[in-house]
Amino acid sequence: MDIREKISAANEAAVHCVLDSDPWWVDVQPAGECVEGLHDHMILHSGPPIEYEDMVMLHRRGMVSAMLLEGWAKDEAEAVARIRAGEVKIESALDHNTVGAGTGIITRSVMMNVIEDRTSGRRAATFPAEGPFQGGFCGWGLYSEGIAENLRVMREELFPVLREMLIRRGGLAIKPILAEGMQMGDENHTRQTAADLLFDKQILPDLFAMDLPKEQILKVVRYLVETPRFFHCYGQGASRAALLAAEGTPYATMVTAVCGNGVQFGIKVAGLPGRWFLAPAPMMKGRYTSTHFTQKDQLPWIGDSCVVECAGMGGFAAAASPITCNLRGMTLSESIAQSREMERISISKNPAFPIPNLDFDCLPVGIDIRLVLKTGISPAIHGGMFNYEGGLMGAGMARVPMECFQQAMKAFAAAYPQ
Amino acid sequence: MNEAVGKPRVVNLGIQTFYDALVWQGVECVQIEWTPPVRQDEETEALLDQYL
Known part of the structure; x- marks a missing residue:
């Protein structure tokens, strides 16, 4: 084979990692358990690798937010000093099996959706929109008592319920929702209006079938239906898992x-x-x-x-x-x-x-x-x-x-x- | 328009807007998609010749 034929065959194999992918939402876990190589005292961000001093304000603020959320610093001054002293490792999210939407701030305690490509076995993890705070900590790099409390609620109250529901139903296939959503007006980046509804239609019966207090279930349901573009993270996770299979x-x-x-x-x-x-x-x-x-x-x-x-x-x-x-x-x-x-x-x-x-x-x-x-x-x-x-x-x-x-x-x- | 020549029949290369404008005016026109060849730097051009 000449070089052109080798490239052509390789591209065919690489694109088939996407075409043949079968992404499923299989779990919810803290980032420390599902993002490969994400260690203690490590912060991930969106985009290509960049030093703290070269970052735009949003990313710098996100670094400080991460230090405060994880308890690695008690205030902004201490956080900046510790970052500048090199006490935390800062890496690109896309150098791991995840995706940093927006500012893409990810630390070990953030709850993530785990998407598995059942064709290749590759897994990617993506953070969900943060309910009333939408971009909040991960997407916008913000930190406040309200955001910290919301992340705690997601970690301790919402996601354990979603996880149990997910395990009972054996996961959720992502590609049919992406495909049908695109026949209903979504392009699955800026718009997920149809996909959000299709997603809710899939999982609401399973949520209501759970043997849990009504208020607990309703809290999860409100979080799902009141968070715009909730399905965005699943499209990103499905894409990332397929593309990870093509890497290399x-x-x-x-x-x-x-x-x-x-x-x-x-x-x-x-x-x-x-x-x-x-x-x-x-x-x-x-x-x-x-x-x-x-x-x-x-x-x-x-x-x-x-x-x-x-x-x-x-x-x-x-x-x-x-x-x-x-x-x-x-x-x-x-x-x-x-x-x-x-x-x-x-x-x-x-x-x-x-x-x-x-x-x-x-x-x-x-x-x-x-x-x-x-x-x-x-x-x-x-x-x-x-x-x-x-x-x-x-x-x-x-x-x-x-x-x-x-x-x-x-x-x-x-x-x-x- | 010169009567001896008759109505124009146009072949439009490239910009779609010109074709649309002629059709809107009732001119018989054929559109051919075309863009000027893209020029990259010499090294990239040479690599594309080898790898594409």
């Missing part, structure tokens, strides 16, 4: 992660495991939630949630969700054109995701760094816009910087010479 496929030029830390943006490539290819983090274009916001308030891309784009959802699934694209002024035909454009940089199509607006053609999947460079088409990634002070200020789209792919191609050639 020799000769594969398929992208397995795209993410930002508010300063830099990074991608990972299946055939170059453990390597990051970096460029300045891009700005999103979209619509703000208030006319008071301007671009000066907006943070460059932060977060790992675009792992779903690597698995053929979000920006690749624009055609499934014109309602999401319309938030930034796009028409139905422009939404369809976005998915068609993504086909040109994709290795395959996912037969699990036929889309009515594409006349039931299937969504593209598997970003090939070579096709990105050849066409000049950069992956479209959907997401929420953060402002510098913290909190969401809108939703929109960005393009992955071309420089990441140029670096990756050069590194690939060095690793796999002809």
